[in-house]
Amino acid sequence: MTDGFGDQDWWQTLYDDIVADLFLSRQDSGQTARFLIHTLGLEPGATVFDQCCGTGTISLPMAATGVRVVGVDQCEEYVRRANEAAAGQKCGADFFPGDAFAFMAPNPCDGGFNWNTGFGNDSDDGRNREMLGRAFDSLLPGGRFALDYQHVARLLRDFQHALTYRLSRPDGEVLLIRESEPDLPAGLLKQVWTFVLPDGTRRVRRSVVRLYLPADLARLLRSVGFTDVTFLGGIDSQPLTLNSPRCIAVARRPT
Numbered sequence: 594m595t596d597g598f599g600d601q602d603w604w605q606t607l608y609d610d611i612v613a614d615l616f617l618s619r620q621d622s623g624q625t626a627r628f629l630i631h632t633l634g635l636e637p638g639a640t641v642f643d644q645c646c647g648t649g650t651i652s653l654p655m656a657a658t659g660v661r662v663v664g665v666d667q668c669e670e671y672v673r674r675a676n677e678a679a680a681g682q683k684c685g686a687d688f689f690p691g692d693a694f695a696f697m698a699p700n701p702c703d704g705g706f707n708w709n710t711g712f713g714n715d716s717d718d719g720r721n722r723e724m725l726g727r728a729f730d731s732l733l734p735g736g737r738f739a740l741d742y743q744h745v746a747r748l749l750r751d752f753q754h755a756l757t758y759r760l761s762r763p764d765g766e767v768l769l770i771r772e773s774e775p776d777l778p779a780g781l782l783k784q785v786w787t788f789v790l791p792d793g794t795r796r797v798r799r800s801v802v803r804l805y806l807p808a809d810l811a812r813l814l815r816s817v818g819f820t821d822v823t824f825l826g827g828i829d830s831q832p833l834t835l836n837s838p839r840c841i842a843v844a845r846r847p848t
């Protein structure tokens with residue numbers, strides 16, 4: 594690319610403590626955990642694979658119910674935070690630093706999930722497919738996988754070119770201006786993240802993600818072996834519609 598959106602693995606530099614504090618601590622993690630336990634059919638003592646786990650915000654409440662968690666994330670600091678929280682919670686959760694394009698759970702799990710845009714980050718479909726392949730490989734036969742992805746149809750319909758976010762810290766306020774532009778011929782969403790730190794320093798990051806519609810996700814999931822692909826529109830299990838808050842694909846590894 595020649596527009597400043599290089600082909601490097603942008604996720605290796607975007608995800609830091611500011612992004613975690615702005616986007617990964619949330620109110621609905623308990624409800625999301627209950628939704629996943631129900632949707633994946635997990636009993637206490639079952640194992641679940643959290644692919645692109647971040648700081649473990651979703652899987653730690655699952656572990657608190659007796660589900661055993663294995664997570665992976667490429668950001669070592671997020672993994673450290675997740676393991677520290679797991680130790681404090683005294684629950685069965687192990688989080689590993691690693692590349693989700695390659696990492697497989699050490700032992701096959703009863704269920705798995707990739708939540709909140711950990712997927713679709715490479716411009717190359719073949720590479721994104723590899724991540725789904727590692728989720729498939731991490732499951733026991735019959736295990737279900739939930740993929741929470743951007744609701745692309747709604748995102749494009751309600752497109753917002755710039756959003757601002759503010760984070761209060763002891764040393765002052767961090768301002769984030771996120772500018773977005775769809776590249777429709779390429780099926781990409783290009784974003785420029787400008788962070789203004791409390792001392793006035795500006796830090797700029799760029800990201801590029803694929804814009805997959807539900808049918809594209811279903812095709813990719815089936816191409817790595819998943820079957821029974823269905824969609825939900827939210828953690829209250831509502832159907833997927835143009836207005837639903839999320840786009841969640843649920844698929845099964847055949848027995």
Ligand SMILES: C[S@@+](CC[C@H](N)C(=O)[O-])C[C@H]1O[C@@H](n2cnc3c(N)ncnc32)[C@H](O)[C@@H]1O
Pocket residue numbers: 604608616617644645646647648649650651665666667668671691692693694707708709710711714
């Ligand atoms: C938006 S965050 C979501 C984190 C977590 N699933 C949650 O919902 O709180 C996306 C995460 O994907 C991770 N990620 C992106 N690409 C990855 C890769 N190739 N391998 C491992 N982790 C990756 C990032 O480090 C980040 O923590």
